[in-house]
Amino acid sequence: MTWLEKLAIVVSMVLFMECFAWAAHRYVMHGWGWGWHKSHHEEHEGWFEKNDLYAVVFAIVPIVLFIVGLWWEPLWWAALGITVYGGIYAFVHDMLVHQRGGFRWVPKRGYFKLLLQAHRLHHAVQGKHGTVSHGFLFARKPAVLKAQLRANADPQRRVAYPVETSDAMPAAADQ
Ligand SMILES: [Zn+2]
Ligand SMILES: [Zn+2]
Numbered sequence: 782m783t784w785l786e787k788l789a790i791v792v793s794m795v796l797f798m799e800c801f802a803w804a805a806h807r808y809v810m811h812g813w814g815w816g817w818h819k820s821h822h823e824e825h826e827g828w829f830e831k832n833d834l835y836a837v838v839f840a841i842v843p844i845v846l847f848i849v850g851l852w853w854e855p856l857w858w859a860a861l862g863i864t865v866y867g868g869i870y871a872f873v874h875d876m877l878v879h880q881r882g883g884f885r886w887v888p889k890r891g892y893f894k895l896l897l898q899a900h901r902l903h904h905a906v907q908g909k910h911g912t913v914s915h916g917f918l919f920a921r922k923p924a925v926l927k928a929q930l931r932a933n934a935d936p937q938r939r940v941a942y943p944v945e946t947s948d949a950m951p952a953a954a955d956q
Pocket of ligand 2: 821878879900
């Protein structure tokens with residue numbers, strides 16, 4: 782394989798992982814997987830939250846790909862792309878936004894400020910439903926997200942989904 786091919790695989794996997802992470806966050810974590818993700822939307826004590834189990838589960842995939850990739854090289858580079866995404870995610874989400882590990886940097890402008898604002902707006906809603914901005918590396922402008930939040934909190938929608946915080950709601954009503 783040429784270096785260009787390897788780089789193309791890594792970059793494509795990073796982009797793919799952002800789409801995957803968005804879909805998993807939107808439809809699994811805020812859907813049937815809320816049981817683990819709930820801990821991330823609540824105040825808690827201690828270093829770990831149940832939501833960290835997602836990172837453990839998702840880490841199995843690149844580990845397997847790294848091993849299989851010893852026999853078929855493209856998979857090894859795909860595994861590296863997933864790992865690179867994991868590193869970027871850990872920096873943006875855990876360190877920058879949630880200040881884990883004592884990281885304290887509040888960007889005043891630019892891309893990182895946009896990401897910070899967008900994910901804070903994701904946490905503006907405590908419950909499973911009505912959240913905005915489920916991606917991590919692509920974010921919409923705060924004004925757009927705030928408008929979405931207002932629309933989600935619209936009284937007419939509340940009538941349509943009267944049990945906002947209940948897990949007993951049928952999955953079909955989530956959309
Ligand atoms: Zn969430
Ligand atoms: Zn978060």
